[in-house]
Amino acid sequence: SQGYSQEDEERRQHMFESVTAESSLSEHLAEQARTASDDPEIQEALKLLILSLDDRGFLDEDLSNLALRSGQSYEAVVAAHTLLLGFDPIGIGARDLRECFLAQLRHRRRGLSYAAKLVANCWEPLMARRLEECGRLLNLEPDQVREGLEELGKLETVPARRFQKDENRAITPDAMIEKDDDGKWKITLDDRHVPKLRLVPAYKDMLAGNSLSEKERNYILERMRQGKFLIGAIEERQRTVDRLAHIILERQADFFEHGPSQLRPLTMTDVAKEMGVHETTVGRAAANKWMRTPHGLKEFRWFFTSGVSTEGGGTVAQEGVQEIIADILARENPAAPLADEAITTELKKRGIKIARRTVAKYREGLGQPPAHLRKKRL
16 A cells, blocks of 8 residues: 555545545435444445435335345345435435325325325325225315325425436546447546646655755645545546446446347446445446447446346346336337236246236336326227
């Protein structure tokens, strides 16, 4: 470590993790997590949950799966998730819109309102706009149902909305992956946004002379040392991004060759072990980073996903399954769209066995309504 003290190394690591980083949702949540619990196990579980959020602020993986792949206790993950739902923005970490709404209503002390009753006890009919059925099931008058709907209309449907980037802003990829003339994949980093820093030579000249007092000399030496730390942190961060891009290319080779349906399961924990760093370091390195691929612009975090087992003994990433579902829906008969059960059967034919409710979750993630709402008259 070039003769640096432990304190120097800690400062260097802090600079490495924070330099050039934008204020983000994960940082906002991490600040709250630090004071949310004194239990180290719950603290680790909170870090895991924060790193697992999607761009909208939802958690699209079962808590049991998260606990299993991270090696953390299920009880700690559940306790951490309960805490996370109460973080700002309220509803962050919800596993679906229903849980997001309930978290917001509880926070507003509206847990006994008509809106809460609709969400808690009549969700599926509500989503299908079967309002009369909701009234019958909950013994509510039409005016009471409408009052509940009006309150729901004021709730946030995307918990991370205020942290999302302006979609009209042009995105400059941090890494480009393409094939060279020999047909081999190559990675090019765009470091134009990385500050170019160097130590001012004049200070070295001043130190070489005899005109400085001891206090002035110590001041300049300290500032030069801090400057070296900052330059080193920036260089180390770029090396980490480069290493991360290479691992993504290596682990997701099928995606680059064949497209999103071939995305493989990959976790930050796995990558952190391969890189010899903490999982949070990988998370920070991936945050707000974009990669230009043959299949479009992708966030680094997009490549991290848990998997679904196939009957052949392999695994396919959740995004890969979602891509397959998108393909199935694109080929369906508009006059007779496939119900979730039929999609489940079609996936099984392709060796992917998942529950109907999981299919429904993936379908909703594609922005596709249930079959009866997709039906078109020809």
